Amino acid sequence: MPMKALKDALSFADLPASERIAFAVFFIFCLIFPWATKGSFAQAVMIQFLIFCLYGLGWNLIGGYGGQVALGQAKNVGMSAYTVALFMVWWDVPFWLSTPLGVIIATVESFILGYFLFRLKGHYFAIATICVSLVWQQLFVNWELIGGARGVELPLKETPNFVYMQFTSPIYYHYFAFVLVMAAILFMNWFRKSKLGYQLRAISSNEAVAESLGINIHWVKVKAYCITGVFAGMGGAFYAVYYNYIDPFSVMHLELSIMIALMTMIGGAGSMWGPIIGAMILIPMDRYLGAWLGAIGITGVDFMIYAFMVMIIAAYEPRGIWGIIEKARRKP
Amino acid sequence: MEMLLSATISGLLMGMLFALVALGLAIIFGVMNIVNFAHGEFLMVGMYAAFLTATGLSIEPLLTLPVSVTICFILGIGSYYLLVRYLLRGPMLAQLLGTFGLMIFIRYLAMAIFGPDYKTLEYGLLIGKSIKWGPVVLSYSKLGTAVISVMAFGVIYWMMNRTRLGMALKATALDVEAAGYMGINTEKMRGLAWGLGGATVGIAGALLTNFYYVFPTVGMLFVMIAFATVALGGFGSIKGAFIAGLIMGLIIDIGGTYVGPQFKFALIYLTFFLVIIFRPQGLFGW
Secondary structure, three states, X not given: OHHXXXXXXXXXXXXXXXXXXXXXXXXXXXXHHHHHOOOHHHHHHHHHHHHXXXXXXXXXXXHHHOOOOOOOHHHHHHHHXXXXXXXXXXXXXXXXXHHHHHHHHHHHHHHHHHHHHOOOOHHHHHHHXXXXXXXXXXXXXXXXXXXXXXXXXXXXXXXXXXXXXXXXXXXXXXXXXXXXXXXXXXXXXXXXXXXXXXXHHHHHHOHHHHHHOOOOHHHHHHHXXXXXXXXXXXXXXXXXXXXXXXXXXXXXOHHHHXXXXXXXXXXXXXXXXXXXXXXXXXXXXXXXXXXXXXXXXXXXXXXHHHHHHHHHHHHHOOOHHXXXXXXXXXXX | OHHHHHHHHHXXXXXXXXXXXXXXXXXXXXHHOOOOOOHHXXXXXXXXXXXXXXHHHOOOHHHHHHHHHHHHHHHHHHHHHHHHHHHOOOOHHHHHXXXXXXXXXXXXXXXXXXXXXXXXXXXXXXXXXXXXXXXXXEEHHHHXXXXXXXXXXXXXXXXXHHOHHHHHHHHHHHOHHHHHHOOOOHHHHHHHHHHHHHXXXXXXXXXXXXXXXXXXXXXXXXXXXXXHHHHHHOOOXXXXXXXXXXXXXXXXXXXXXXXXXXXXXXXXXXXXXHHHHHOOXXXXXX
């Protein structure tokens, strides 16, 4: 059974050749990126892109495949990031010990929340997840023990340190994030062929039918939601050590949850490569266009373009850019 | 005791405004089962419309009500015909994130045009005055807001229950196809629901300008309160929205007084969370 899962995860044989080539190009691009570019800004953008890929791949599970609009990824990111940061500040716990703990906390929170919230359907569920995110956000902003609105700064070690994941060069972070994203892609590759994947897609397309086929809807949704929590938790832990500083506005904020969902939507929710395409559009646009327009005194135009794209895609091609690609491919 | 009394009264007054903000959301959800995430941004547009008209023409802020109502009405109808109509064809994910896109678009458009500054009105019939009534101090602006909110609520309630238009809206809400067979132009009714949703929140915006800061992200806070209100009252229920609005006002003011002002909004979301777990259909929902 585990062997088969591994084989499924590593095998891309069922994908068309064009997709395999695109994936190979993406892989090589990420692999050589730190060596091909010298700009530290470009490298920072790249790492942010990888973090968002991770968030997006996770959200795609519940939001894309499962069709459940959960807008609370940020709180899982935040919980894990805070665990890593605070454990280091308080007890000097190394990254490799606090990360599993942070991920477990994020996952348990997802489980408890999912258990209750998945009684709700559709819009009710979406709004409930927003409300829960806002409770956490307010709590973290006002909780003085964990830094409140000021956030937490991770103490720097004197020498670069693998145990605490502190390096002077962003290359190490790049490869660590890259490994995480690749692991996530392999997991998704397994997932889309797994029983859980089929069950989740069945629920997304028609809940009543899925239930009549004997799928335990509630349990499947909760499971998927927990996996989403794991992804977000990993992203959050990495975020904490990469930026060495976290505050509720950067890791706990509802805005982040919304960004993740919209990004996946633009790329193509419920498709393997959708979140990556979405991140490829969102992050460079946000960083370059935002920085460039901000420099000449215009703020927010990048968000407007982005929101406009979301509206167009939601209205005309709900399956996102990936949907457009598939449509073009089927109509030669 | 005096603290409780004064918190209760101010909570009830604010609650009437919350109810008015939630009303539009309830109408839209009731008629077509779609959540308008951009509702708070409509409120923001209404506030800016009132603020800019009042300061630009230097007229009494209350007289700007028709302006912001008209602008928000057009905004609502425009959103329906240009965007929401197309969203309804897609899956729920597209419906939710489509209005999310609208929300972000309007918010950052306002940010680009007006800048992120907080603005306040400095003059007006109601501004800066208050009456003392025993231990309770009531500001005119909140009192006036509450009175006008209740009036607006009454008009909409009457319209929904006593006029042909309201009947047609209700019929569309209950069963679109059957309503269509009865000769109701359901497309128009849906557009009208969005227009009404916009107009009511436009009233709320113009009133809110009298005692609250005007800034591009003001919508988020109020829309979240409105979501909680609508969920508490039952999605699509107008009566529920009113009563839940009052409850929300009480929670904010009494909770804010006794638990701590920084947690007052968390209390609202917590209430919402508990309601949704124990009574998902809300107090008056079905």
